[in-house]
Amino acid sequence: MMQPPSPGEAGGALDEAGSDDLEAVEGYRPGEALTAASVHVPDLDNLRDIGEASFGVAPPLSETVHGPDDRRQITTTSVYPWRAFASLLITAADGSRWIGTGWFIGPHTLMTAGHVVYIKNSGVPGRDGWVRSIQVMPGRNGNSLPYGSVTSTNFRTVSGWTNGGDENYDYGAIITPTDLGNTVGWLGFGAYSDADLRASVGNVSGYPGDKAAGTQWYDARKIASVNSRKVYYDIDTAGGQSGSAVYRIVNGQRYAFAIHAYGGATTNSGTRITSPVFNNMRTWKA
Template sequence: MSFAFTSRRLTTLALATAALGLASAAQADNKNLPVASDGTMPSLVVTSTVPGGAFAGHNKRGVALDAEAEFPASRLTAAEQAVFAATFKPKMAPYASAAEALDPESVINSDRRFRVYPQESGYPYRAVGLLTFNQGSGSFSCTAWLISNNTVATAGHCVHSGGSTGVWSTNVVFYPARNGGLSPYGSCTATRLHSVTGWTSSANPEYDYGAARLNCTVGNTTGWLGRAWTTASQVGVPIGIFGYPGDKLSGTQWGGAGAVAVSEARKTRYPIDTAGGQSGAPVVQADGTGPGTCQGDCGIAIHAYAASGGNNSGTRITQAVNNNLQTWINQP
């Protein structure tokens, strides 16, 4: 069994070593080859194998919560919030296979989700936010979560519509800790989007993940989540999922808790209720639970798809996925 954890504290590695590390992961799975919306080539890096804690962020006394955001904190009126809700529809994965059902997320039986007030609840909830964007002529919403002070992870279909004829998202805006019409930490636009060829060329649900580089460093205030990968089975690992479902009041964060039910090479499956709009939400492993030595709040998968065999699912954070996320964080 192998295990690695990535957090704010990274080991500095030589570029040659980094290139070899990412190349070996890519050779094992060439559909994880990274692509970017602006055509740039990422600098090759590998992630730290030194365990560390996720960064809890800081709220310095006397400093505005939105001090490091691109746009200031705001509160929409009821009328403005109604327009916002009518404009941005939950993004559904357009290439969901028959095995994944036709709907990318679902409430499995009775709805067991609970509302989260991310600013009041603090970290890690405030590191999760609402993501809005355009694809073609449509306006959509997803969920995204900070993995550094200026980078968010999300589902691949939230940054690219999928497949060789697909398009990159435009007008991407991230609202950390959004709560209805309130954006307490302000908002930030995306300057570069990332995914992998397995999604942008093949629309393969096993590679449905991506990231967005933000035009701000709001994560210094909100904090960001760590990431953990392991080759061991994840079955039984306690997890939580936090995101922005489209079947609830627009812009409100909801959570669900349970345990991993099925562990696959590239998918993690769980009987936790979700709905459209939660695509991109973090599947969070609690501190000290499950295989390995997760320290802090660790994302182990990126939620994306509906119930198959009674379980919703996410793209599992493997070593290759983890390396790509770190490469995208480090790219200037």
Template sequence: MSSRYDRDIYSDSPMLEVAAVQKTKLCEGDVGALPDHTQGCSSDKLIVRGKQDASLVSKISFGQSLLVPGHDRRSRILDTTFDPWRKICALEITSKDGDSFIGTGWIAGPRLIITAGHCVFNSSYGGWMESIEVIPGRDGDSEPFGRYRSKLLCSMERWTSAGDENYDIGAIILSDDLDSRLGSFSFGFYPDLQLKTQMVNISGYPICGVGEEQMHHSNRICSVTDHKIYYDVDTEGGQSGSPIWMYQKDLITPVVIGVHSNGAGTRLNANSGVRITPVLVDKISEWRTRQ
């Protein structure tokens, strides 16, 4: 005698309840070694750590990147020679058509700067950029660590061939080694549960400072997907490529978990960036070895 539970395995089969185990994958950076300063870094008070379970404040209105006129929550970094601010770089970008742009990148190796994919390859401006000047820790007219020129630009095939925003990440390989005192960021993949409600920091070089002044804001993560991180953090054009970093409770050094790439537009109430996945941990590590 048949029952309603009898079914053809090829027709309306039940879901297989299997789940992949997510494991942390971390690539350590280099702390660097600058001379001791006589005073502490005043910008340290801007950094957030840990998690925040409280609900986020809902905005009544927002612009392209959550910036509401008169309510910019960002702060200018005035101590850019300190860690981690010195590891964040202003980018002066020139396209093959001769157009000029600004962006942000972060140090991931002796000759490696990570940024957004659209900062190195943009189909609207002739594809690969012609050249990029990198200025670590820029502070207005001050360039405390000099500037460096791109030798090679890299990105993910899914970005360059299809414009897939899930892979909007790029790499700048420099002609020369960076100042060894600068150090480099750690970066890694963390499971969903560790990222939800995590407090994160984003700092970069927006157009409001003509790409010369570093601006920071911090808040908690709203949500995560397999390839993206969404957050209520104020940003602006020019901050594409900024590091999204956090501090785990057992770590005192910052760990980059994503690359800022998108403003909120008109549909979402959160900005977003490309999440560092296990695949991207391997890819960034590969880019580190290129000369």
């Protein structure tokens, strides 16, 4: 049965009237490269993507820019929807620190990648397993934290990731001790058909480690392909964006349909929000 979404939460089946669109980011044109002067080369001592803790520096990392880098920086991070995306400072069980991205789906719940909250196969003594803590900084813009930060030690993921490290189940959640989501807002989410996804434009915004520390960057492209568990797209991302939302815009509302987690030679990919993922997200939100 079709069920219209309430603000910030998608029903199990969404009204498909309306069209996908891009965010209104000033100066953004898909496929148009940044000028060399606007690309920031970070210091070598910047914190690294949490994906490296589980996967090392070889693929499948989330740091893949295909062809021209047409990402645009979001400087108005204190307004919706950008404030619903959070820069994450992750402290692993061994005390090492890493970066990632998360996004609110409710008053006290953020979605992210499974490997953000639970590290697998690092090869480093004492590092694997649940991370120790995550500092959540919504709408961060460099050194500016317009909504402050909150630190969480309460996480969720599924056994497909914790037991098997299976990329098809690489998604998780962060439960905050405060209702910061009521201040910054959140994204809806939905389980869509193959045909709907193939016709969709995917939007991704997060905190890549190849740009100035703590700055938010956006890109968008039409979805390239899907399978039963993954969504593939040629949207430029970089390490640090593990856990970003891949979302569409329908009738002015934003609905995530995947959780960004991996890079690739020709396309990047995210864990698809299927019906079981959707149900877990609703449970974690509650």
